Amino acid sequence: MQKIIASLVLSLAAVAAQAEKPQSVTLNIQNMTCSMCPITVKKALDQMPGVSRTSIDFEKKTATVAFDADKTSAAALTKATTDAGYPSTVRK
Numbered sequence: 001m002q003k004i005i006a007s008l009v010l011s012l013a014a015v016a017a018q019a020e021k022p023q024s025v026t027l028n029i030q031n032m033t034c035s036m037c038p039i040t041v042k043k044a045l046d047q048m049p050g051v052s053r054t055s056i057d058f059e060k061k062t063a064t065v066a067f068d069a070d071k072t073s074a075a076a077l078t079k080a081t082t083d084a085g086y087p088s089t090v091r092k
Contacts, residue, residue, distance in 0.1 A: 022052055022066045025074045027088040029061050029081060037086065044084035048072050062091065 029041055038056040041063055045054045050071025055064045065077055074090050081088040 023069045024064060024066045025077065026091040027063045027065065027074075027078060027081065028091050029056075029063055030087045032058060032061050032086060040084055041081055041086050044080045044086075045077060048077060048080050051077075063088070 032038060032041065035058070038058045042054050042056050045051055045063060045065055048067070050068035051065060052068065053066040056062070057064075063081070067077065078088045078090065
C-alpha cells in the first residue's frame with residue numbers, strides 16, 4: 001500500500017511540475033516593415049494573459065513567446081498579433 005501511495009505522490013508531483021512549465025512558440029509575423037513594428041507586436045503579445053516572455057526578431061520576422069498554456073494558447077497569440085495588424089502563423 002505504501003508503494004502505491006508513494007507512486008501516486010510522485011505521479012502527482014510530475015504532473016504539477018509539467019503544468020507549471022511554460023510552453024514556448026515561435027510565430028512567423030507578416031507586415032513588419034519598420035522599426036516600430038516589433039514594438040507594436042511585442043506590446044500586443046505581452047498584454048495577453050499568461051505570457052511571461054516575448055522576444056521579437058525583426059530581421060527574421062518572428063516572435064518567440066513563452067506562455068502558460070492554462071491561461072492562453074498559440075491560437076490566441078496569433079489572434080493578438082493579427083488584431084494588432086500583423087497576421088502571424090505558428091512556425092512548424
